[in-house]
Amino acid sequence: MVSHLIRLRYRLMWNGFRRSTGAMIGAIFSTLGYLYLIGMAYFAAIGIVMLSPDTISYAQRGAPFILLGAVFVIGWVVGPIVFSSTSPFTDAANFLTFGIPNKQLVPGVVIGGLIAPTGIGTFTLLLTGAVLWGWNLAAILAGIIAAVLGTAICVLLMQVIVGLLTNVISRRAVRDTIQIVLLVPLMLSGFIFLGAIETIQEFWDVLPDIAAWIAYTPAGFLALPVMVAQGQWGMAAVHLVVMLAYVGVLLVAYNAIVNRTTEAAGTVKERQREVTGTGLIGRADTPMKAIWARSLMFWFKDPRYSASLLIIVVLIGIGVVQLVVIDNNEMSFIAKIIPVAVAYLIGFSISADLSYDSTGFSLHVTTGVRGIDDRLGRVFALLTWGLPLLVLLTIGMLYGSQALDELATWLGLGIGVLLTGLAVSSVSSARYIYPAPPPGASPMAQPEGGMGRTMLVQTLGMLAQVLAALPVIVPGVIALVTGSPVWGIVTLMVGVLYGAGLLWAGVKIGGKWYDRALPETYQAIVKVSALY
Amino acid sequence: MLDNASLPDPDHAVVIRSLGKQFGEKIAVNGINLTIPAGSFYGVVGPNGAGKTTAMSMMTGLLRPDHGQVWVHGLNMWETPIEAKGILGVLVDGAVSFPRLTGAQLVTYSGLLRGMDADVVAERVPDLMRVMDLEESANKMVADYSAGMTKKISLAAAMIHSPKVLILDEPFEAVDPVSSARIRNILNDYVQSGGTVMISSHVMDLVERMCDHVAVIDKGEVLASGPMAEVTGAQSLEDRFVGMVSSDQTGEGLSWFHT
Numbered sequence: 069m070v071s072h073l074i075r076l077r078y079r080l081m082w083n084g085f086r087r088s089t090g091a092m093i094g095a096i097f098s099t100l101g102y103l104y105l106i107g108m109a110y111f112a113a114i115g116i117v118m119l120s121p122d123t124i125s126y127a128q129r130g131a132p133f134i135l136l137g138a139v140f141v142i143g144w145v146v147g148p149i150v151f152s153s154t155s156p157f158t159d160a161a162n163f164l165t166f167g168i169p170n171k172q173l174v175p176g177v178v179i180g181g182l183i184a185p186t187g188i189g190t191f192t193l194l195l196t197g198a199v200l201w202g203w204n205l206a207a208i209l210a211g212i213i214a215a216v217l218g219t220a221i222c223v224l225l226m227q228v229i230v231g232l233l234t235n236v237i238s239r240r241a242v243r244d245t246i247q248i249v250l251l252v253p254l255m256l257s258g259f260i261f262l263g264a265i266e267t268i269q270e271f272w273d274v275l276p277d278i279a280a281w282i283a284y285t286p287a288g289f290l291a292l293p294v295m296v297a298q299g300q301w302g303m304a305a306v307h308l309v310v311m312l313a314y315v316g317v318l319l320v321a322y323n324a325i326v327n328r329t330t331e332a333a334g335t336v337k338e339r340q341r342e343v344t345g346t347g348l349i350g351r352a353d354t355p356m357k358a359i360w361a362r363s364l365m366f367w368f369k370d371p372r373y374s375a376s377l378l379i380i381v382v383l384i385g386i387g388v389v390q391l392v393v394i395d396n397n398e399m400s401f402i403a404k405i406i407p408v409a410v411a412y413l414i415g416f417s418i419s420a421d422l423s424y425d426s427t428g429f430s431l432h433v434t435t436g437v438r439g440i441d442d443r444l445g446r447v448f449a450l451l452t453w454g455l456p457l458l459v460l461l462t463i464g465m466l467y468g469s470q471a472l473d474e475l476a477t478w479l480g481l482g483i484g485v486l487l488t489g490l491a492v493s494s495v496s497s498a499r500y501i502y503p504a505p506p507p508g509a510s511p512m513a514q515p516e517g518g519m520g521r522t523m524l525v526q527t528l529g530m531l532a533q534v535l536a537a538l539p540v541i542v543p544g545v546i547a548l549v550t551g552s553p554v555w556g557i558v559t560l561m562v563g564v565l566y567g568a569g570l571l572w573a574g575v576k577i578g579g580k581w582y583d584r585a586l587p588e589t590y591q592a593i594v595k596v597s598a599l600y
Numbered sequence: 601m602l603d604n605a606s607l608p609d610p611d612h613a614v615v616i617r618s619l620g621k622q623f624g625e626k627i628a629v630n631g632i633n634l635t636i637p638a639g640s641f642y643g644v645v646g647p648n649g650a651g652k653t654t655a656m657s658m659m660t661g662l663l664r665p666d667h668g669q670v671w672v673h674g675l676n677m678w679e680t681p682i683e684a685k686g687i688l689g690v691l692v693d694g695a696v697s698f699p700r701l702t703g704a705q706l707v708t709y710s711g712l713l714r715g716m717d718a719d720v721v722a723e724r725v726p727d728l729m730r731v732m733d734l735e736e737s738a739n740k741m742v743a744d745y746s747a748g749m750t751k752k753i754s755l756a757a758a759m760i761h762s763p764k765v766l767i768l769d770e771p772f773e774a775v776d777p778v779s780s781a782r783i784r785n786i787l788n789d790y791v792q793s794g795g796t797v798m799i800s801s802h803v804m805d806l807v808e809r810m811c812d813h814v815a816v817i818d819k820g821e822v823l824a825s826g827p828m829a830e831v832t833g834a835q836s837l838e839d840r841f842v843g844m845v846s847s848d849q850t851g852e853g854l855s856w857f858h859t
Contacts, residue, residue, distance in 0.1 A: 345704075345739075346702070346704050346705045346708045346722075346725075347705065349701070349705045349708050349709050349712070350705075350708060350718075350722065352712050352718065353712070353717075353718035354712070354715065355712060355713050355714070355715050357712075358708075358709055358712035358713055359713070362698070362701070362705075362709055365700075365701075366700060369700050370700045425698070426696055427692070427694070427695035427696050427697075428695065428696050428697045428698040428699075430662060430690075430692045430695045430697075431695075431697055431698070431709070431710060431713065431757065432713065433660075433661055433662055434660050434661060434662065434685060434688070434690040434692065434758075435685065435710060435713040435714045436661075436681060436682040436684075436685030436686055436714070437713050438682065506696065507696055507698070507699045507700065507743070508696075508699060508743060586661070586681075587661060587662055587663050587664040588664065590662055590663075591662075591663060
């Protein structure tokens, strides 16, 4: 039975490739990239070994190495949750009807996880720990043990946490929040990395402290060979016992989750706070207002929309950091331009609206909604929160940079970019559908194929947005370069008047396109929703 | 061939002429003709992949036909879609319908999208929730509904504007027997009062019991259509159906499948 479960993994993977060449090509490229990474890691490790312990001490070698293990643990846990992995092995409920005893299911899933491609890849990279110490037999052995234990901890921790999320936590809102909160560090990782590079010397100095701090957590499994290489036998023994204990506890926990899934099958009911009445929708009285109300609700209730709001929060965070922490007048331009960037992004965001509706859009088709109502409702929903946010954000950022005299210019730029962006999205999204996660999927779920179309539609849409905004950008740049308040007022007027005019035209044209090609658009939606 | 001589009789609920659709090499619907009299309870049966859903999609404005026409009470679906859709209620099989709305919100939304008066919608929603036995779940998100409940709420959304014609793709799939009986009664009353219902189903018994007219579709063609008694003759619908659509290889049973 254990071997059946292991073979099933590879069988499923192979069948996935047969169904989609795109998936296979993607897998080949990520494998090549990962092999390159492994090659570099061993190259670096051997390079370090060439140096004597006097140049780079074992403690210095160990610290980044221990962190590497921690990074893997985070990757294993965060990855499946954020990207809502489709591996059937993460949910024991899938094996419910086969009546497999725990004694076979648990080892089958865990060992299968170890020798699946992801497990082997993890193990191979963690095994660099065996070569870091030169010809030290004990350390090599410790490195191998640490890599095995480490991979096991990664696999088990992932199974336990995903199992908890899917089978034990019954509040949808809690699950949504966890998923979105995990996205924040992922989005910020680029900036964190840049910050770390900037202060690399300091980072290097605190590294051993961080390593020592995590050594005895489940993420510190790679500390074992470091301790052995330094001859700290007592600590190494304690560490090994602690790590084995973690594996044991995780096994017990996973076993308990499988039990709970089996025994409580079907009894874990969704619990949620009930709203009373029909909310905003109940207050609408025309088709356009109904779409307005529904779209507005979804911006805050649907994690797919909330996730795109997160990018705005991150951008605002960068602006605030810029103003408060760095507080450098030459750099204040970044803080000032952030509201415009936010305007650009939210103007683009509604271009995925129809894909987000997924096949639910059939309700708009069969009820005979007019294109203009559909377009207007979605635009108004975004403007309801987007416009006040933009105005407040612009005032805030300019106040922070002590540049309120440029308010008219920046406000004009922001409003102009937002309205013209919405105009472009209203037209393009009426006809050009690209894959977006369907309702219930993770905001970060990736389609199987269709990436080419996504890139094309998104790139063209974003370029068109820049072109459409040019009549506002030109006077805005003149105003900023010359510092002329007159040009600032001109920018504001152009932004509002031209923006509103173009938006009206965009809604009109988008509405026409919508009416003309409605069945084709719906079929395109059906097609892309099947990619998930 | 399309009969251009005269427009179809608006007394007929749905008239389909030479309706055809091809996907690549595969002819999904091969120029079918159907006439669905007003006040009839019309069943469409056929094996998987026969073209039922494709035909229904073309009748409801979801899929543009390659050729042919559809009239709903004399209104051409593909020339005057908004008018035709106005008197049609549709249940799309397999479509997810805004699962982050509550049941009551979804039905309200459906009514408002049709331009109905908000007060009328507010009056009818509780009635629909009651007959669908969804009163307790009215304020729960559709995402948390079971398959049967989702089906019922979509059905309610299709009925809110009291249409002249209901086109329902697999309306009873996953619906419990109690709700199913209640929905059948509602649909029967609706037909008695002059409404027209067209359903597709795999369950022959159900179609035979409920419907007064039937069409058998296979491989994109209408094999038989008309009043139930004329199509079935002396046989049961199931026997007649299997006789019509089964291929030459009847296949042998499982020699080992007994105890």
